[in-house]
Amino acid sequence: MFEYRELIRNLTIAELKNRYQNTSLGFLWSLLSPFLMALVLWFVFKNLFKQEPNFAINLIVGIMMWRFFATATSACLQGIVSKPNLVTKVYLPRQILVLSSALSALIGSLLEFVVLIPIIYFLLGYLPWTIILYPFIHFIFFLAIYGLGLLLSSFYVYFRDLSQIWEVLISILIYCSPIIYPISVVPAYLVKYYMLNPITHFVFIYRDLMINGQLPSLTNLVVVVLFALIMLLIGNLVFSKLQRRFAEEI
Amino acid sequence: MTAIVVENISKKFRIPHEKKRTLFHNLIGIIKRQMSYEEFWALKDINFEIKAGETLGIIGKNGSGKSTLLKILARVLYPDTGTVSQEGKVASFLELGVGFQSELTAEENVYIYGSILGMTRSEVLQKYDQIFDFAELNNFKNMKLKNYSSGMYLRLAFATAIHANPDTMLIDEVFAVGDTAFQKKCSDKITEFQNQGKTIVFVSHSMESVKQICQRTLLLSGGKIVSLGPTENVIKKYMEISQ
Numbered sequence: 001m002f003e004y005r006e007l008i009r010n011l012t013i014a015e016l017k018n019r020y021q022n023t024s025l026g027f028l029w030s031l032l033s034p035f036l037m038a039l040v041l042w043f044v045f046k047n048l049f050k051q052e053p054n055f056a057i058n059l060i061v062g063i064m065m066w067r068f069f070a071t072a073t074s075a076c077l078q079g080i081v082s083k084p085n086l087v088t089k090v091y092l093p094r095q096i097l098v099l100s101s102a103l104s105a106l107i108g109s110l111l112e113f114v115v116l117i118p119i120i121y122f123l124l125g126y127l128p129w130t131i132i133l134y135p136f137i138h139f140i141f142f143l144a145i146y147g148l149g150l151l152l153s154s155f156y157v158y159f160r161d162l163s164q165i166w167e168v169l170i171s172i173l174i175y176c177s178p179i180i181y182p183i184s185v186v187p188a189y190l191v192k193y194y195m196l197n198p199i200t201h202f203v204f205i206y207r208d209l210m211i212n213g214q215l216p217s218l219t220n221l222v223v224v225v226l227f228a229l230i231m232l233l234i235g236n237l238v239f240s241k242l243q244r245r246f247a248e249e250i
Numbered sequence: 251m252t253a254i255v256v257e258n259i260s261k262k263f264r265i266p267h268e269k270k271r272t273l274f275h276n277l278i279g280i281i282k283r284q285m286s287y288e289e290f291w292a293l294k295d296i297n298f299e300i301k302a303g304e305t306l307g308i309i310g311k312n313g314s315g316k317s318t319l320l321k322i323l324a325r326v327l328y329p330d331t332g333t334v335s336q337e338g339k340v341a342s343f344l345e346l347g348v349g350f351q352s353e354l355t356a357e358e359n360v361y362i363y364g365s366i367l368g369m370t371r372s373e374v375l376q377k378y379d380q381i382f383d384f385a386e387l388n389n390f391k392n393m394k395l396k397n398y399s400s401g402m403y404l405r406l407a408f409a410t411a412i413h414a415n416p417d418t419m420l421i422d423e424v425f426a427v428g429d430t431a432f433q434k435k436c437s438d439k440i441t442e443f444q445n446q447g448k449t450i451v452f453v454s455h456s457m458e459s460v461k462q463i464c465q466r467t468l469l470l471s472g473g474k475i476v477s478l479g480p481t482e483n484v485i486k487k488y489m490e491i492s493q
Contacts, residue, residue, distance in 0.1 A: 007365040091325035161272035244328040
């Protein structure tokens with residue numbers, strides 16, 4: 001796939017341009033909307049969780065992370081079906097189509113992160129040094145999302161209602177990890193189920209690095225790395241099997 | 251030196267009695283046991299070789315499997331049996347302008363299309379002026395592609411494609427479109443490629459064009475090879491079985 005790096009680059013840039021081309025605020029909107037969402041949620045929840053330290057900043061970091069997950073997986077899901085000509089009329093390794101969608105979402109999320117830095121500084125009064133390790137966790141998350149994207153995009157070719165199904169799943173999944181609410185309000189008997197959710201571990205690592213100034217715990221790290229590797233493995237396996245009949249189904 | 255070896259290729263298509271495009275319908279189908287489908291063998295036991303520098307025509311009635319065979323050569327479809335081996339860089343022209351994005355300018359699209367055809371960025375940079383000269387679109391480099399007329403679109407696509415410099419070209423009747431001037435440019439270029447020793451596989455309904463450029467021709471009928479040999483003879487055979 002490395003031979004195709006030019007094409008990956010070109011497709012990613014084309015996708016970025018397409019996404020921001022016709023919107024009025026353009027790229028600024030994608031920065032504004034997560035902040036608005038976080039603002040509303042913070043306002044609603046601040047009266048419920050006022051004893052939680054740094055509730056606002058924890059919320060914003062969680063929302064940012066989740067939005068990357070939601071946007072990237074949705075973009076990947078459409079990755080193949082949105083470029084039918086590149087499947088039916090010419091040969092190229094089809095993983096490229098999913099990779100370029102994932103990369104364009106990644107770039108968007110990195111820009112959001114850049115805007116997040118001054119906000120963290122403003123709310124905390126300082127920047128934890130561990131924030132420099134952000135690229136590592138973000139890269140691991142990206143790999144997990146790319147693997148999941150391969151899975152979703154290949155199934156979507158055959159099952160066109162997957163986009164709606166995934167939308168519903170995403171809106172439910174956000175409640176299955178301590179993004180909108182802190183883990184402290186979760187009753188003890190449910191906590192172990194939260195820990196089964198890999199997203200929970202990702203959230204902890206993001207918050208440790210960006211807010212608490214702590215290095216992530218070993219458990220968290222092992223879970224997220226394993227999850228990313230497994231998703232990549234399964235994603236690639238399923239994709240290479242299913243892609244054989246893409247040109248017949250599109 | 252053989253450029254393409256096709257061994258034992260067969261391809262079947264699954265045509266469900268009821269096309270189910272959603273997970274929901276598929277689940278219902280499994281429960282109600284309505285998952286039957288017809289098997290349609292578009293190609294059966296295809297074996298042939300193409301020598302490097304040769305131009306092979308593929309002819310046959312509609313539905314005989316020509317496009318399917320070409321798509322398998324282009325690696326867009328996967329055969330159910332057999333193998334295809336290819337030497338050198340293969341560019342497929344099943345359609346011109348694959349990957350063109352209407353929201354981007356012509357210049358950006360040339361880079362994208364170029365990379366799809368296997369050209370590196372520096373290659374495109376190098377041939378950039380030649381491409382736009384050939385297409386006669388020097389004044390429209392920065393115009394968005396959605397504002398291009400269909401003729402301009404074709405010229406740009408073709409100009410980029412021919413500068414891709416593949417070793418083998420797979421052509422599926424794309425050059426049947428465009429005005430006479432464009433058609434002439436196409437056939438001139440094809441002659442040039444033949445003189446350069448490039449291998450060409452040409453699927454067409456036009457016996458004129460096939461006679462003009464192909465040394466050997468393959469005749470398909472019902473997914474099987476009926477005849478393979480010098481163009482004149484094969485075309486005659488085609489006429490016979492069409493009666």
